[in-house]
Amino acid sequence: MDRPSQRGPRQHTGGHRRDPLWIAALVHRLSGLALACFLPLHFLALGLAIDGEARLDGLLKWTANPVVKLAETLLVLLLAVHMLGGIRLLVIENAPWREGQKRLATGALVVAAAVALAFLARAV
Numbered sequence: 163m164d165r166p167s168q169r170g171p172r173q174h175t176g177g178h179r180r181d182p183l184w185i186a187a188l189v190h191r192l193s194g195l196a197l198a199c200f201l202p203l204h205f206l207a208l209g210l211a212i213d214g215e216a217r218l219d220g221l222l223k224w225t226a227n228p229v230v231k232l233a234e235t236l237l238v239l240l241l242a243v244h245m246l247g248g249i250r251l252l253v254i255e256n257a258p259w260r261e262g263q264k265r266l267a268t269g270a271l272v273v274a275a276a277v278a279l280a281f282l283a284r285a286v
Contacts, residue, residue, distance in 0.1 A: 190248065
């Protein structure tokens with residue numbers, strides 16, 4: 163008969179949550195959720211365009227608000243982060259593991275931030 167383990171149940175320390183690749187995966191998931199929350203608003207805007215010119219003009223005037231411009235910039239950042247995170251996953255799953263992937267994940271975040279800032283500069 164086997165003896166029960168002397169060590170007891172395995173305890174999680176949470177140390178993996180400080181790993182840059184784990185953080186990159188978390189950001190990818192959260193950006194996907196945020197984009198999914200945005201989609202109904204996008205469909206509403208498309209519905210207003212179909213509904214009539216006056217309602218669409220009202221929406222377009224509202225989008226000139228600086229807070230909305232900032233939200234659009236955040237949306238572009240989320241899109242860039244999510245796209246680059248998806249590319250990172252494709253590389254991880256389909257290419258041989260490389261030691262520099264943490265740098266690639268950081269680089270993807272920097273590129274996403276640059277894209278969002280370029281959009282913000284153009285929108286203002």
